[in-house]
Amino acid sequence: xxxxxxxxxxxLRAHGSQVKKQHLRILFEQDPQRFQRFSAEACWIxxxxxxxxITADTLPLLExxxxxxxxxxxxxxxxxxxxxxxxxNRAVLHTALRxxxxxxxxxxxxxxxxxxxGVLAAIEKFTDAVRNGTRTGSTGKxxxxxVNIGIxxxxxxxxxxxxxxxxxxxxxxxxxxxxxxxxxxxxxVLATLDPSTTLFVIASKTFTTMETMTNGRAARAWVxxxxxxxxxxxxxxxxxxxxxxxxxxxxxxxxxxxxxxxVGGRYSLWSAIxxxxxxxxxxAKFAELLDGAHQMDLHFKSAPILQNLPMLLGLLRxxxxxVMGSTTVALLPYxxxxxxxxxxxxxxxxxxxxxxxxxDGAPVVYGSGPVVWGSPGTNxxxxxxxxxxxxxxxxxxxxxxxxxxxxxxxxxxxxxxANCLAQSEALMRGKNEAEVRAELTKQGLSGExxxxxxxxxxxxxxxxxxxxxxEQLDARTLGSITALYEHAIFVQGTCWNVNxxxxxxxxxxxxxxxxxxxxxxxxxxxxxxxxxxxxxxxxGS
Ligand code: F6P
Numbered sequence: 001x002x003x004x005x006x007x008x009x010x011x012l013r014a015h016g017s018q019v020k021k022q023h024l025r026i027l028f029e030q031d032p033q034r035f036q037r038f039s040a041e042a043c044w045i046x047x048x049x050x051x052x053x054i055t056a057d058t059l060p061l062l063e064x065x066x067x068x069x070x071x072x073x074x075x076x077x078x079x080x081x082x083x084x085x086x087x088x089n090r091a092v093l094h095t096a097l098r099x100x101x102x103x104x105x106x107x108x109x110x111x112x113x114x115x116x117x118g119v120l121a122a123i124e125k126f127t128d129a130v131r132n133g134t135r136t137g138s139t140g141k142x143x144x145x146x147v148n149i150g151i152x153x154x155x156x157x158x159x160x161x162x163x164x165x166x167x168x169x170x171x172x173x174x175x176x177x178x179x180x181x182x183x184x185x186x187x188x189v190l191a192t193l194d195p196s197t198t199l200f201v202i203a204s205k206t207f208t209t210m211e212t213m214t215n216g217r218a219a220r221a222w223v224x225x226x227x228x229x230x231x232x233x234x235x236x237x238x239x240x241x242x243x244x245x246x247x248x249x250x251x252x253x254x255x256x257x258x259x260x261x262x263v264g265g266r267y268s269l270w271s272a273i274x275x276x277x278x279x280x281x282x283x284a285k286f287a288e289l290l291d292g293a294h295q296m297d298l299h300f301k302s303a304p305i306l307q308n309l310p311m312l313l314g315l316l317r318x319x320x321x322x323v324m325g326s327t328t329v330a331l332l333p334y335x336x337x338x339x340x341x342x343x344x345x346x347x348x349x350x351x352x353x354x355x356x357x358x359x360d361g362a363p364v365v366y367g368s369g370p371v372v373w374g375s376p377g378t379n380x381x382x383x384x385x386x387x388x389x390x391x392x393x394x395x396x397x398x399x400x401x402x403x404x405x406x407x408x409x410x411x412x413x414x415x416x417x418a419n420c421l422a423q424s425e426a427l428m429r430g431k432n433e434a435e436v437r438a439e440l441t442k443q444g445l446s447g448e449x450x451x452x453x454x455x456x457x458x459x460x461x462x463x464x465x466x467x468x469x470x471e472q473l474d475a476r477t478l479g480s481i482t483a484l485y486e487h488a489i490f491v492q493g494t495c496w497n498v499n500x501x502x503x504x505x506x507x508x509x510x511x512x513x514x515x516x517x518x519x520x521x522x523x524x525x526x527x528x529x530x531x532x533x534x535x536x537x538x539x540g541s
Contacts, residue, residue, distance in 0.1 A: 150203030157269025292479025314491025430461015
């Protein structure tokens with residue numbers, strides 16, 4: 001870790017020991033301008049970070065860290081197609097996929113934009129044909145259902161967007177997702193479908209992933225059994241970087257939508273992996289999603305550090321994790337259609353920054369990614385918010401909230417807003433002993449009964465949160481918010497000097513599954529540790 005970064009962290013920690021002595025409620029009382037001071041706006045998104053545990057002195061120190069860590073230079077290297085994913089020797093160019101300005105993006109001296117635009121044109125042509133009924137199944141009937149078979153980045157991103165943009169979806173073309181190798185996932189989706197009107201998208205960057213290939217073969221057999229082997233071609237398309245394996249599966253490379261090794265799986269919803277999105281909401285809305293992300297890319301590229309939303313979010317996360325001692329972040333959309341946003345971001349964040357070593361292989365000195373979790377409000381309020389309010393860990397919360405519902409019913413949306421704002425206020429302010437006593441007295445309690453209840457009714461407060469407020473959840477806004485989070489994760493990874501674009505940690509489990517599968521299917525019997533042997537004996541291999 002370079003000396004300037006160490007110094008920046010030391011300065012932050014020294015400052016942090018002072019900030020820890022202050023209470024957010026007091027900071028708000030002292031500064032009526034706190035919201036104006038600690039909020040920023042870009043791409044139709046307002047970021048209120050005034051409820052972070054910071055003072056006016058914190059931001060310049062975070063800016064110093066950003067400079068010392070070279071975030072701007074590394075960001076520019078990413079946009080410029082340098083191979084910043086060093087352990088896989090790959091460029092990281094998901095920003096090129098949504099480069100709606102169409103400016104040249106050079107990789108090893110060659111502009112990637114003609115290839116990107118070519119695939120987008122193919123997606124548009126194909127999705128239009130499916131949606132207008134000219135591309136049909138083998139019996140000539142238009143498709144009524146699409147099943148995306150993929151896992152991880154080939155599932156979570158498009159699944160999240162299709163759910164979020166459901167008001168834009170065609171009701172007569174339903175999109176389903178199968179990811180788990182657990183056959184119940186495939187079974188329960190197929191149980192509702194007619195093979196003659198079902199289109200399968202096999203989505204896999206490598207086209208070798210065990211879950212996806214197993215499910216893909218099961219779907220293929222289902223179609224072949226019902227409609228004959230010759231029907232398979234009409235009911236399957238592929239999204240992949242591996243033309244050879246796609247052909248071997250029996251899908252014509254004419255109907256393979258390609259992408260490239262410089263698209264990380266968890267950053268791939270902007271590529272042809274977004275095909276189910278375009279099928280569901282139409283190519284024009286998919287293009288709006290890309291445009292929203294592009295606007296955020298432009299903002300991330302050009303805005304000064306302390307007015308830059310991804311920079312601010314990333315740096316405030318680093319502050320919470322490295323200085324204030326948090327280990328988790330609750331991502332709480334007050335937006336039911338963002339119910340899959342947290343699972344998607346969980347992969348992007350935890351696969352990107354869940355690292356134990358830095359770029360040079362030495363153990364990490366600072367941070368490394370938080371545990372990201374959460375679910376939509378207000379449901380979470382009746383489930384796990386108890387621990388966030390009164391548990392003995394401080395859990396920074398990130399709230400996402402639309403000003404307007406796209407599909408209002410009665411006063412539900414106002415109640416949603418009221419609850420969201422109340423949650424962050426309760427976390428910030430808490431309820432002190434005097435307030436609890438006054439409240440209980442007003443309720444007619446006194447003496448022992450009152451004394452016994454007081455400690456249970458206390459809220460320490462001083463619990464940080466950030467609120468993102470947007471106009472409404474449309475394709476453009478969703479693109480911007482998702483890109484904001486992607487970049488904020490990159491900012492954190494750069495402060496910690498980890499490679500946010502590899503994922504070697506998923507390999508060991510995959511390797512170990514193979515001899516176990518062998519043992520289960522009566523193949524080679526290898527040596528098993530006592531636990532594996534005991535469990536296999538009970539399972540009955
Ligand atoms: O789980 C690891 C991983 O490589 C993810 O990063 C990726 O999104 C997922 O598997 C799926 O991979 P593929 O698209 O190659 O099937």
